[in-house]
Structure formats: C-alpha cells, structure tokens
Amino acid sequence: MSRFSIQRIRARQLLDSRGNPTLEAEVTLEDGTTARAMVPSGASTGIHEALELRDGNPARYGGKEVGKAVQNVQRLIAPALQGREALRQEEIDHLLRELDGTKNKSNLGANAMLGVSLAVARASASALGLPLYRYLGGTGSNLLPVPFANVINGGAHSDAPLDFQEFMIVPRGAPTFSEAIRFGAETFHALRTLLRERNLGTGLGDEGGFAPNLSSAEEVLELLCAAVERAGYTPGKEIFFAMDPASSEFFDPSSGAYVFRKSDQRRMPAIHLVEYYKELAKRFPILSIEDGAAENDWDGWQILTRELGEKVQLVGDDLFVTNPEFLRKGIQLGVANAILIKPNQIGTLSETLETVDLAKRNGYAVMLSHRSGETEDPFLAHLAVACNAGQIKTGSFARSDRVGKYNELLRIEEDLGKDGRFGHW
Ligand SMILES: C=C(OP(=O)(O)O)C(=O)O
Numbered sequence: 160m161s162r163f164s165i166q167r168i169r170a171r172q173l174l175d176s177r178g179n180p181t182l183e184a185e186v187t188l189e190d191g192t193t194a195r196a197m198v199p200s201g202a203s204t205g206i207h208e209a210l211e212l213r214d215g216n217p218a219r220y221g222g223k224e225v226g227k228a229v230q231n232v233q234r235l236i237a238p239a240l241q242g243r244e245a246l247r248q249e250e251i252d253h254l255l256r257e258l259d260g261t262k263n264k265s266n267l268g269a270n271a272m273l274g275v276s277l278a279v280a281r282a283s284a285s286a287l288g289l290p291l292y293r294y295l296g297g298t299g300s301n302l303l304p305v306p307f308a309n310v311i312n313g314g315a316h317s318d319a320p321l322d323f324q325e326f327m328i329v330p331r332g333a334p335t336f337s338e339a340i341r342f343g344a345e346t347f348h349a350l351r352t353l354l355r356e357r358n359l360g361t362g363l364g365d366e367g368g369f370a371p372n373l374s375s376a377e378e379v380l381e382l383l384c385a386a387v388e389r390a391g392y393t394p395g396k397e398i399f400f401a402m403d404p405a406s407s408e409f410f411d412p413s414s415g416a417y418v419f420r421k422s423d424q425r426r427m428p429a430i431h432l433v434e435y436y437k438e439l440a441k442r443f444p445i446l447s448i449e450d451g452a453a454e455n456d457w458d459g460w461q462i463l464t465r466e467l468g469e470k471v472q473l474v475g476d477d478l479f480v481t482n483p484e485f486l487r488k489g490i491q492l493g494v495a496n497a498i499l500i501k502p503n504q505i506g507t508l509s510e511t512l513e514t515v516d517l518a519k520r521n522g523y524a525v526m527l528s529h530r531s532g533e534t535e536d537p538f539l540a541h542l543a544v545a546c547n548a549g550q551i552k553t554g555s556f557a558r559s560d561r562v563g564k565y566n567e568l569l570r571i572e573e574d575l576g577k578d579g580r581f582g583h584w
C-alpha cells in the first residue's frame with residue numbers, strides 16, 4: 160500500500176455533446192487525490208470497435224443509458240482494483256481486460272473500462288504533481304500537434320446533402336500552434352461570412368463545423384479555398400485541406416460499390432472512387448484522406464494506397480479501430496500510411512499507447528482524434544502531446560466540447576515554453 164494506491168472508484172452517468180448519456184469515472188487515491196475522466200462516443204463507428212455498453216431500454220434516452228456500465232465500474236471494477244498501485248497503468252489495464260475476459264470488451268463495456276483507465280492515469284499525474292501530458296509521455300514529449308479542424312460536416316454528422324463526412328482545414332504552414340489556431344479560426348469566420356453571403360446556411364453539425372446546403376466535394380473545396388483567401392491566406396501555403404469521407408458509411412457490401420446516397424445516388428467501384436480522390440488532390444491542396452475505402456474493403460485500400468500513397472497521407476480509422484491486430488494486418492498488406500487513434504475504440508490507455516508505438520515503429524503517421532459525440536474532457540490534448548503525434552483532429556472552432564481541446568493545447572504550449580515544437584510529423 161502506498162499513497163498512490165487506489166482507495167475508491169466511482170462512476171456516474173452524464174451527458175455528451177449530442178445530449179446522449181455517457182460515463183464518467185472517478186478515482187481516489189490513498190493520498191486523497193481524486194481525478195475524473197469522461198468517455199466520448201462515435202456515430203460512424205467501425206464495426207470492429209470495442210463494445211460501448213448501453214442499457215437498451217427504449218423508454219429511457221432511446222435505449223442509450225449507461226447504467227449497466229456505471230454498475231460494472233462500481234460493483235465489479237472498483238473491488239478488483241481497490242488497493243492496486245495507480246502508477247502501474249499497464250497492470251491496471253491488464254486487470255481490467257482479465258476481469259472483462261472478452262475480445263471486444265462486451266462484458267464490462269469499453270466505456271466502463273476506458274473511463275477507469277483514463278481516470279487512473281489522471282489521478283497518478285495529479286498525485287505526482289505533473290501535467291498529464293508529461294506523466295503520460297515523459298521528458299521527450301514536446302511536439303504540439305497540427306490541428307485538423309473539421310469545418311464542414313456531412314455524412315453521419317449532419318443533415319447536409321453531402322456523402323463525405325468531414326472537410327478539414329489544416330494550418331500546417333503556421334509557425335506555432337497558437338498561430339495555427341488563429342489561422343484556422345480566422346478561416347472559419349471567413350467561411351461563415353461566405354456561407355451567409357451565398358445563402359447556404361450557417362447551421363452546425365455534430366463536430367461544430369458548418370452543415371451547408373452543398374452536395375459535392377468540389378463545391379466544398381472551392382468554398383474552402385475562397386474562405387482561406389478571404390481570411391488573407393493562401394491555400395497550399397499556410398493552409399491545406401484534409402477529408403474524412405468515412406466511406407464505410409456509403410459502401411454497399413452486397414455489390415462492392417460506393418454509393419453517394421445523400422447526394423446524387425452515384426455508384427462506383429473502389430477504382431473509380433480512387434480516381435475521384437486523385438482528381439480532387441490534383442485540383443486542391445489535400446494532404447490527408449481518412450477512410451478513403453471501407454473498413455472491410457482491403458482490396459479497395461490496396462488500390463487507394465498504390466495510387467495515392469506516395470502523395471497523400473492515407474489514414475485508417477474504421478479500418479484499424481486503434482487495434483494493434485488490425486494495424487498489423489494493414490502493415491503486412493501495405494495499406495494506408497497513417498492511423499487515427501481514438502482511445503474508446505480499443506478501451507484502455509495501455510492498448511492505445513501500444514497501437515501508437517506499433518504505428519511509429521512501422522513508419523505510420525499518427526493522428527489523435529475526438530469522437531463526434533464528445534465531452535468537455537480535454538484528455539485527448541494531453542495524449543496528443545504525450546505521443547508526439549504531431550496531428551490532432553478535434554472539430555471546429557465553435558463548440559466548447561471541441562474548442563476545449565484546442566484551449567488545453569494552448570495551455571500546454573505555454574507550459575512547454577521554449578521546449579515546445581510544432582509542425583512536423
Ligand atoms: C470522428 C469520427 O466520427 P465518429 O466519432 O462518429 O466515428 C470519424 O469518423 O473520424
């Protein structure tokens with residue numbers, strides 16, 4: 160028993176940014192330190208993600224309550240971890256996995272497990288008097304990530320007639336993180352002005368980006384170029400673009416075709432979709448495409464990587480689900496060249512860090528990511544710096560659940576002072 164031993168673990172149900180129930184875990188150590196962590200939730204979830212446990216009673220929050228996960232924390236996890244050393248994160252996460260006993264965390268629920276895993280790490284950092292990013296990453300963690308700000312929301316994240324889910328602005332040419340935030344936010348404001356002028360609607364989607372009445376990627380990217388210029392910058396110089404088509408959402412497994420169901424009903428095989436990306440990447444300064452092919456379409460991923468992998472960062476999200484097993488398969492097949500990291504896809508902090516490590520050792524770039532259903536918890540900002548990932552996507556500049564992560568990174572930038580670096584991955 161030490162002052163870092165876990166004395167008490169509790170959990171509660173709160174709301175996420177979409178007004179759906181989510182879980183918060185609270186860990187108290189012997190020395191009295193208490194820390195909490197909240198769990199986010201996706202909409203365009205990958206089918207191989209760890210299971211998010213929901214109660215399923217349609218009469219209450221449409222079945223989305225997390226009472227069972229809360230109970231699992233209090234009745235099963237708390238007694239198993241009580242008295243354990245919080246600084247032994249791997250041991251804690253191993254115990255959680257043993258207690259769950261399933262491959263996809265369906266017994267305890269990945270939401271119950273992740274909440275506890277993250278709260279244990281935060282309590283440890285706090286008890287040691289260290290900033291969370293420093294505790295998680297050590298002395299070499301000083302790279303502030305380039306923000307990938309999702310300013311146009313389509314797909315499963317809004318009612319816009321757009322099949323591609325995310326259009327991001329990437330202020331990679333900024334000299335510092337805080338300047339990148341300024342370049343991005345100024346462009347976001349210019350975009351609002353343009354949307355107003357053109358009567359396209361300024362309503363927001365789930366990640367705080369606009370959800371305008373536009374139905375093609377060309378129209379969106381042209382508008383983004385105009386917004387960048389209106390803000391006083393040059394597309395491809397200070398500000399680049401990235402897309403997450405989230406193509407698993409519009410893949411039809413029975414015919415093997417991609418179908419633009421939200422817009423013009425166009426239907427195409429992977430090879431034509433890749434041609435389309437290539438044309439877009441020729442016309443616009445697109446430096447990253449995520450989930451350009453669907454989660455089970457490994458052939459499509461191979462075409463995509465062969466045709467675009469030299470020129471564009473190709474990020475696997477639904478494809479890898481932050482899981483070392485799927486990433487290993489990707490490495491063997493030579494698909495993608497980057498991975499999206501979402502801790503709740505895998506369910507513990509240690510496994511998240513293992514996946515990051517595997518990616519880096521195999522030359523895959525790493526981007527930390529929020530979920531479309533977020534919380535005010537800025538853990539992700541610390542994790543991005545801890546991993547020296549160099550890239551983070553956490554929405555636009557218009558909702559506190561998103562801006563909270565950027566604001567935390569601004570604080571970390573200040574904390575790092577001269578040791579902080581920005582802009583390379
Ligand atoms: C953040 C994303 O969306 P969701 O959280 O809905 O999976 C994504 O697909 O990258």
Ligand SMILES: [Mg+2]
Binds near residue numbers: 405477
């Ligand atoms: Mg995605």
